[in-house]
Structure formats: C-alpha cells, structure tokens
Amino acid sequence: MRLAHATDIHWFARPRLGQLAFKRVLGTANLYLRGRRHSFSRSVQRQLVQHIRAIAPDAVMITGDLTAQALPAEFEMARDDLKPMLDALPTFVVPGNHDVYTAATQRQRAMQQWFEPWMGLQDSGLARIDVGRLTLLGLDPNRATWLAASGRIPSAQLSALSKTLHDPELADQAVVLALHYPVVDRRGTLYDNAAHGLLNASELVSVLEDSPHRPQLIACGHVHHGFRSELRLSDGTSIPVCNCGSSGQAHQPDRRRAAAMAVYELRPDGSVGYERFVHDGTAFAPEPGGPWATGR
Numbered sequence: 001m002r003l004a005h006a007t008d009i010h011w012f013a014r015p016r017l018g019q020l021a022f023k024r025v026l027g028t029a030n031l032y033l034r035g036r037r038h039s040f041s042r043s044v045q046r047q048l049v050q051h052i053r054a055i056a057p058d059a060v061m062i063t064g065d066l067t068a069q070a071l072p073a074e075f076e077m078a079r080d081d082l083k084p085m086l087d088a089l090p091t092f093v094v095p096g097n098h099d100v101y102t103a104a105t106q107r108q109r110a111m112q113q114w115f116e117p118w119m120g121l122q123d124s125g126l127a128r129i130d131v132g133r134l135t136l137l138g139l140d141p142n143r144a145t146w147l148a149a150s151g152r153i154p155s156a157q158l159s160a161l162s163k164t165l166h167d168p169e170l171a172d173q174a175v176v177l178a179l180h181y182p183v184v185d186r187r188g189t190l191y192d193n194a195a196h197g198l199l200n201a202s203e204l205v206s207v208l209e210d211s212p213h214r215p216q217l218i219a220c221g222h223v224h225h226g227f228r229s230e231l232r233l234s235d236g237t238s239i240p241v242c243n244c245g246s247s248g249q250a251h252q253p254d255r256r257r258a259a260a261m262a263v264y265e266l267r268p269d270g271s272v273g274y275e276r277f278v279h280d281g282t283a284f285a286p287e288p289g290g291p292w293a294t295g296r
C-alpha cells in the first residue's frame with residue numbers, strides 16, 4: 001500500500017472586518033507585518049494536488065492546518081483546490097490547531113462543515129477510515145487557545161484508540177495513526193512543551209505501549225520543517241514518526257523553506273519504505289540526497 005502524506009498547507013484569505021476576533025487581529029498582524037502571508041503559495045498548493053494525483057497512491061492523508069485562521073473563505077479554497085484529488089483518491093483529513101483557530105470556529109465545528117466526508121469521525125472523536133488492508137486512525141488534540149499553540153488529546157479519544165488497537169481484526173491491517181501534533185521531535189524526545197507541544201503526549205505513548213496492534217507509522221505536521229524520527233517504546237521496539245513538512249509553502253531558499261510531501265510504502269512485513277518530494281521552485285521533485293536529507 002502506498003500512502004501519500006501532506007500537511008500544513010495553510011490556505012490563506014484576508015479576514016473581513018467582522019471576522020476579526022481578538023486572536024485573528026494578532027494572527028493577521030503576524031501574517032502581514034512579519035510577511036508570513038508570503039510564506040504560502042496558492043500555485044504551490046495547486047501543484048501539490050496535481051502532484052499527488054500524478055503519483056497515484058492507494059490513499060492520501062492530510063494531517064491538519066489546511067487553513068491559516070479557520071475562515072470560511074480559507075476552507076472553501078482548500079476544498080476547491082483539493083476537489084480533483086478528493087474525487088479521485090481515498091483521502092483522510094484530520095484537523096490542525098489553525099483549523100479551530102477561535103472558540104467560535106470550534107463551537108461551529110467549521111472543519112466538519114467542509115470536510116466531514118473525509119474525516120471518518122466516530123462518536124468518541126477518534127477518526128477512522130479503512131482502505132483495503134490499510135486502517136487510518138486519527139486523533140484531534142486541537143482546541144482554540146488564546147496565545148499558546150499547544151494541544152491535548154481528550155481522554156475519550158485515547159480510550160477509543162486503546163480499544164481499537166486491541167481489536168483482533170486489526171492484526172492483519174497496516175495501521176497508521178495520524179494527528180497534527182508530533183508525539184516526539186526530530187531527536188525522538190517527547191514533544192510536550194507548553195507553548196507548541198502535545199501536552200499529554202505521554203498518555204498517548206502509554207496507550208501505544210499497552211496495545212497489541214500498534215501503528216506501523218505515526219504521521220504528523222505542526223512543525224513546518226519536516227523530519228523522520230522514532231518513538232522508542234519500553235520493550236525495545238519503536239514506531240517511525242514522520243512529519244512530511246509543510247506542503248503549501250512558497251519556495252524560499254534564503255529561509256531554507258520549500259514545500260514538501262512524503263509517500264510511505266507500508267509493507268506486509270511491517271517495514272516502511274519512504275519517498276519524499278520537495279518543491280524545487282518549479283515542481284515537486286524527489287528530494288536531493290534522499291528522504292529528509294535537506295532538512296526542509
């Protein structure tokens with residue numbers, strides 16, 4: 001099974017005056033004054049969709065931050081640009097913290113309004129989509145915050161994940177766990193810092209430690225420079241943790257930034273093959289030096 005991974009595409013629209021909740025005032029100032037709105041490119045975002053269609057994976061997964069400020073205009077752009085891919089390929093979408101940017105967007109379940117058919121949401125909040133022998137599970141640790149960009153996985157989702165990973169029917173499935181926040185950073189250290197991290201990352205690790213059918217791979221985003229590391233478990237085994245890198249970034253070689261995406265080959269023996277494509281200013285191309293060699 002070949003699974004394509006994109007993340008943090010960040011479609012961006014300028015908020016109208018009435019949409020300027022306090023947090024969006026700060027966010028918009030950040031986007032304009034610090035030039036961050038030039039960090040993302042609509043043409044790269046559209047090329048990403050064409051590229052994924054061209055490589056024709058068995059399934060696609062997007063690990064959140066489709067938008068910049070969870071504005072309806074941003075969700076609409078995201079869905080319009082993604083539509084050719086959503087129509088052609090089984091796709092699994094989990095939200096990121098920018099998709100629940102304000103308390104109102106969280107209350108209104110804005111992400112579901114636009115992407116529910118591709119979210120596989122269950123009552124517990126755990127998400128699941130099955131594509132042949134591939135089982136994609138998703139967590140939603142995102143919540144609207146004032147200033148911090150941290151996340152916390154609700155306990156109902158952790159219980160549902162544990163129950164699912166004990167299901168004997170998962171024994172022959174290739175299981176991939178998708179969530180916006182990295183469980184560990186590029187060095188394999190728990191990513192649970194208060195400003196930007198997954199506050200209860202250790203609780204997720206406990207669930208995985210106790211589960212007989214652990215994921216073959218954990219996919220994440222949130223940190224815009226991609227990396228591949230390992231979540232090391234107490235029994236000496238480990239699970240690869242992959243952040244493909246922000247997939248909608250403009251080509252900015254001076255800032256060592258470029259859009260990236262990855263393709264994982266989930267083999268029946270439990271091993272994983274990796275490919276990564278980085279935008280070279282013209283198109284998505286195989287990463288020079290091999291997957292994650294450039295650090296972008």
Ligand SMILES: [Fe+2]
Pocket residue numbers: 008010065096098222223224
């Ligand atoms: Fe992001």
Ligand SMILES: [Fe+2]
Pocket residue numbers: 065096097098180221222223
């Ligand atoms: Fe994020």
